[in-house]
Amino acid sequence: MPNEPAASRRVSLERGGPVVVEGPVEVVLEDGTVARSDRFAVALCTCRRSRTYPWCDTSHRRRERAPADHTPEEAGRP
Amino acid sequence: MNAPAPATTAPAPALVEGRGDVSAAVVDALRTGRPPVHDPAALLRADPWGEDLQLALHLLYELHYRGFAGVDDDREWDPDLLRLRRALETRFLHALRVDLRHAPRSVEEAFAPLLVEPVDLSGSVSRHLETDGELWQLREYAALRSLYHLKEADPHLWVVPRLTGRAKAGMVAVEYDEFGAGRAERIHARLFAGLMADLDLDTSYGAHLDRAPAVLLATVNLMSLFGLHRALRGALVGHFACVEITSSPGSRRLAAAMRRCGAGPAAEHFYAEHVEADAVHEQVVRREVVGGLLADEPELEPDVAFGCAATVLLEDRLGAHLLTAWREGRSALRATDGVTPAGS
Ligand code: FES
Numbered sequence A: 001m002p003n004e005p006a007a008s009r010r011v012s013l014e015r016g017g018p019v020v021v022e023g024p025v026e027v028v029l030e031d032g033t034v035a036r037s038d039r040f041a042v043a044l045c046t047c048r049r050s051r052t053y054p055w056c057d058t059s060h061r062r063r064e065r066a067p068a069d070h071t072p073e074e075a076g077r078p
Numbered sequence B: 001m002n003a004p005a006p007a008t009t010a011p012a013p014a015l016v017e018g019r020g021d022v023s024a025a026v027v028d029a030l031r032t033g034r035p036p037v038h039d040p041a042a043l044l045r046a047d048p049w050g051e052d053l054q055l056a057l058h059l060l061y062e063l064h065y066r067g068f069a070g071v072d073d074d075r076e077w078d079p080d081l082l083r084l085r086r087a088l089e090t091r092f093l094h095a096l097r098v099d100l101r102h103a104p105r106s107v108e109e110a111f112a113p114l115l116v117e118p119v120d121l122s123g124s125v126s127r128h129l130e131t132d133g134e135l136w137q138l139r140e141y142a143a144l145r146s147l148y149h150l151k152e153a154d155p156h157l158w159v160v161p162r163l164t165g166r167a168k169a170g171m172v173a174v175e176y177d178e179f180g181a182g183r184a185e186r187i188h189a190r191l192f193a194g195l196m197a198d199l200d201l202d203t204s205y206g207a208h209l210d211r212a213p214a215v216l217l218a219t220v221n222l223m224s225l226f227g228l229h230r231a232l233r234g235a236l237v238g239h240f241a242c243v244e245i246t247s248s249p250g251s252r253r254l255a256a257a258m259r260r261c262g263a264g265p266a267a268e269h270f271y272a273e274h275v276e277a278d279a280v281h282e283q284v285v286r287r288e289v290v291g292g293l294l295a296d297e298p299e300l301e302p303d304v305a306f307g308c309a310a311t312v313l314l315e316d317r318l319g320a321h322l323l324t325a326w327r328e329g330r331s332a333l334r335a336t337d338g339v340t341p342a343g344s
């Protein structure tokens, strides 16, 4: 981009959800270990409930009793 | 984790037998190179959710992906086959619209139930497999899902030329990840072939078509229908968002199921990868792809909601079919002559 300054890394926030950061990313954890991902973007867990911390695994979602007639089922993962 | 990845680019798959008048006419047309010959009344009689119509549609759609051994690649654009496909699609789409006449028409309402984690998972296939699944059920699940996963993310790529701006950039970013981010060994379809090899299943494309019942074929036909029609680009985006949003929690349970049953490292890795990847894909698809599309073409909102609702409907039906069969100790695969179900 000849007329633009060097691109900034974009970070997107969402209330109650992860922080999405453009990858690749290194996350330095409290104990000094480094988690690394080379995905084009990563979702960093902010709720601390993720079982794959520091990466979001959607555990931030509110748990809710579904209407009796409907249990959303996973739809096959693209 | 890095078992030698089986090739997924084997020769074109073999044709299967028809399951009724219409699908038999399609098989015959493909075998002989002649136009399909069928009683027009058979088309009107065929149940839109039945084996005959769903298989006929699936065979016609496959001409756009890998085709079939012994069938000229040019048949993809054979006007007689396309005319028949159009007639079948009309019946399929109409049946969907009838069954979804009370479904939400706003994106907010369509997605809201997917963005909470249900407390009651009694109807969830992944929960069943996680807690009570047996190896033969995992094998059946993988054999059936292979009809999509061996071409994972392919149907969705057709939407790209129909998008612009944020929606296009977001869609391509996610698809790039699905296709291994430049590394062939990381293509998700390839990872799925690794899962199948761990489960000792035939990994070749189309190998399990004959055993897949209509309730499974409908979930795959839905993607091809939405992907191939520019007029349905909103529905394709709604479908894709629905899959990405619902994938992570289900993938976590399926990874646990693979681990508990000792399926093997590649089998576990396929789902573990999707826990993390789809948590990201969800964010990008909701914000950029759905958000970008609706900023460009707000009139497509009911279509996006329709694509999401259609996906939930067909996945729920598939889930009910699988759980009913398995809870009765039966195979969920279609019985074919002289073949023992993977489960027995
Ligand atoms: S923010 Fe998603 S799991 Fe914590």
Ligand SMILES: [Fe+2]
Residues within 6 Å of the ligand: A077, A078, B152, B178, B188, B274
């Ligand atoms: Fe994927």
Ligand SMILES: [Fe+2]
Residues within 6 Å of the ligand: A077, A078, B178, B244, B277, B278, B281
């Ligand atoms: Fe994905």
